[in-house]
Amino acid sequence: MSWDIDSIRRDFPVLSQTVRGKPLVYFDSAASAQKPRQVVEAVDAYYTTYYANIHRGVHELSMRATDAYEAARKRIAKAIHAADPREVIFVRGATEAINLVASSWGRGHLSKGDEILISMMEHHANIVSWQLIAEQTGAVVKAIPMGEEGVLDMDAFDRLLSDRTKILAIGHISNALGTVHPVRAMVDKAHARGIPVLVDGAQAVPHMPINVQELGCDFYVFSGHKVFGPTGVGVLYGRGEVLESMPPYQGGGEMIRSVSIEKTTFRDIPERFEAGTPHIAGAIGLAASFDYLEGLGWDNIHAWEASLLAYATERMEEIPSVRIMGPKDNKASVISFVMEDVHPHDIATVLDAEGIAIRGGHHCAQPLMRALGVSSTARVSLAPYNTKEEVDTLIKTLQKIHTMFAE
Amino acid sequence: MDLSDLYQEIILDHNKHPRNAHDMSDATHSAEGYNPLCGDEIKVYLKLEGDRVVDISFKGEGCAISKASASLMTERLKGKTLAELGKESAFVLDLLSAEEEPELDLGEVGDLAALSGVRQFPARIKCATLAWHAVDAALAGEDKISTE
Numbered sequence: 051m052s053w054d055i056d057s058i059r060r061d062f063p064v065l066s067q068t069v070r071g072k073p074l075v076y077f078d079s080a081a082s083a084q085k086p087r088q089v090v091e092a093v094d095a096y097y098t099t100y101y102a103n104i105h106r107g108v109h110e111l112s113m114r115a116t117d118a119y120e121a122a123r124k125r126i127a128k129a130i131h132a133a134d135p136r137e138v139i140f141v142r143g144a145t146e147a148i149n150l151v152a153s154s155w156g157r158g159h160l161s162k163g164d165e166i167l168i169s170m171m172e173h174h175a176n177i178v179s180w181q182l183i184a185e186q187t188g189a190v191v192k193a194i195p196m197g198e199e200g201v202l203d204m205d206a207f208d209r210l211l212s213d214r215t216k217i218l219a220i221g222h223i224s225n226a227l228g229t230v231h232p233v234r235a236m237v238d239k240a241h242a243r244g245i246p247v248l249v250d251g252a253q254a255v256p257h258m259p260i261n262v263q264e265l266g267c268d269f270y271v272f273s274g275h276k277v278f279g280p281t282g283v284g285v286l287y288g289r290g291e292v293l294e295s296m297p298p299y300q301g302g303g304e305m306i307r308s309v310s311i312e313k314t315t316f317r318d319i320p321e322r323f324e325a326g327t328p329h330i331a332g333a334i335g336l337a338a339s340f341d342y343l344e345g346l347g348w349d350n351i352h353a354w355e356a357s358l359l360a361y362a363t364e365r366m367e368e369i370p371s372v373r374i375m376g377p378k379d380n381k382a383s384v385i386s387f388v389m390e391d392v393h394p395h396d397i398a399t400v401l402d403a404e405g406i407a408i409r410g411g412h413h414c415a416q417p418l419m420r421a422l423g424v425s426s427t428a429r430v431s432l433a434p435y436n437t438k439e440e441v442d443t444l445i446k447t448l449q450k451i452h453t454m455f456a457e
Numbered sequence: 458m459d460l461s462d463l464y465q466e467i468i469l470d471h472n473k474h475p476r477n478a479h480d481m482s483d484a485t486h487s488a489e490g491y492n493p494l495c496g497d498e499i500k501v502y503l504k505l506e507g508d509r510v511v512d513i514s515f516k517g518e519g520c521a522i523s524k525a526s527a528s529l530m531t532e533r534l535k536g537k538t539l540a541e542l543g544k545e546s547a548f549v550l551d552l553l554s555a556e557e558e559p560e561l562d563l564g565e566v567g568d569l570a571a572l573s574g575v576r577q578f579p580a581r582i583k584c585a586t587l588a589w590h591a592v593d594a595a596l597a598g599e600d601k602i603s604t605e
């Protein structure tokens with residue numbers, strides 16, 4: 051495998067600093083990933099050499115900006131294997147994408163007594179957006195429970211799918227535990243009953259190549275900042291015919307064909323869902339992050355992350371007070387854990403003093419935390435730029451925490 | 458910034474062996490303090506006779522800082538009058554978050570001094586103030602407060 055970790059780390063200038071006097075160890079990429087130079091430079095080039103608004107001017111800069119923005123759409127469509135670039139809508143992030151679908155699709159399709167099926171393991175973004183539209187339409191939100199720890203109960207899923215189910219909205223990979231859900235099989239079962247499916251891919255896109263056509267889902271959403279791209283930009287993929295049938299989400303410039311005070315006609319997709327000036331720099335940067343990831347190679351990324359995950363898991367299991375939550379197999383490079391007698395916030399604080407950034411908390415997944423019987427966990431998330439040496443630093447500090455709080 | 462200022466021995470001891478950590482069936486006042494950032498909840502109970510705190514306890518999930526602060530608080534406030542309680546509470550909130558660090562008279566402050574290390578860890582101040590705010594809420598007749 052061609053994997054030059056030193057050169058990869060040099061692509062991420064932020065990593066070469068000390069924090070609290072210690073070399074930074076960044077294990078919080080699931081919350082937000084660091085940015086390679088290549089992404090920053092793409093954004094920089096837009097701002098410094100061809101900055102202008104898009105779709106509006108006949109002048110040179112505006113045309114160049116428009117071309118770059120539309121090229122970004124094409125680039126991302128190719129990365130996720132969308133059939134048509136028009137199926138890629140730029141939004142603020144996974145959260146806005148889910149809200150867009152819940153609001154626009156939901157208004158047209160949900161009424162009293164209808165059911166929206168999610169799971170106990172969702173990020174709050176994929177819970178609360180649906181609760182809001184349920185409240186407005188009289189629909190109800192149902193959730194697939196966990197079976198084994200950190201794994202969805204597929205028998206319960208079968209039972210919960212019914213004639214009342216109007217949409218299935220499910221995470222691809224759990225942000226809190228790293229569980230990879232059997233999304234493909236779930237899409238098939240839902241589609242067999244004519245139920246459309248939204249997949250929240252916020253945690254999947256950084257780890258694996260996505261093929262929305264193969265998954266067969268109707269909507270796929272993710273955030274740029276978790277894929278080593280800019281904040282404030284994300285993608286809603288929607289199957290063309292489904293998006294075409296949906297009313298606008300927000301009104302404004304860009305999304306109209308013609309406006310009079312009596313009546314406005316709307317543009318086709320994707321513009322219909324991109325009211326106002328979009329995050330042009332964000333879209334350009336996000337396209338650059340897919341160039342970067344594909345340049346590393348998905349197989350290489352997977353191999354590196356899998357070996358780091360196996361190593362970190364094995365070393366953490368050596369510490370008697372550590373308990374890793376969730377499944378052992380079929381998971382992304384995320385380790386969620388608790389320590390006997392040490393609260394996750396204390397773990398995170400002590401690690402921080404050693405320059406190690408992790409997340410301690412409920413990971414915006416409180417229903418899951420309740421189902422697991424904890425109020426929070428500590429989460430280490432591993433990215434292509436992490437190393438075994440960094441894992442060793444983590445283990446040393448966890449051992450120190452173990453002694454410190456045991457006394 | 459030094460970890461041993463935050464996790465002083467007294468803090469670790471109160472975390473491991475929290476004092477007055479139980480609910481209270483005959484409480485006259487109680488309130489829940491909630492920290493939405495971490496999902497932690499601490500419920501405090503007070504039993505007042507006249508204007509004196511004759512009993513005080515807490516129960517709940519929390520980090521070492523919030524548990525130790527609650528535990529230290531119950532030791533400190535038991536037997537105090539409401540006026541004294543108000544002063545203690547104002548002092549601790551100053552100790553944790555006032556721009557100027559108050560002068561500490563160690564004879565007077567006692568174990569509460571252990572909380573002063575939290576100042577250097579801004580992300581953890583809300584953990585330390587949680588129980589104290591909950592007591593204020595309980596006395597004000599509110600049944601829930603949130604640190605946000």
Ligand SMILES: Cc1ncc(COP(=O)(O)O)c(C=O)c1O
Pocket residue numbers: 080081142143144145146173175176221223224225250251252253273414
């Ligand atoms: C699974 C999942 N869905 C949705 C989101 C929300 O993403 P954003 O805050 O970027 O909109 C996150 C981010 O934490 C996530 O992990």
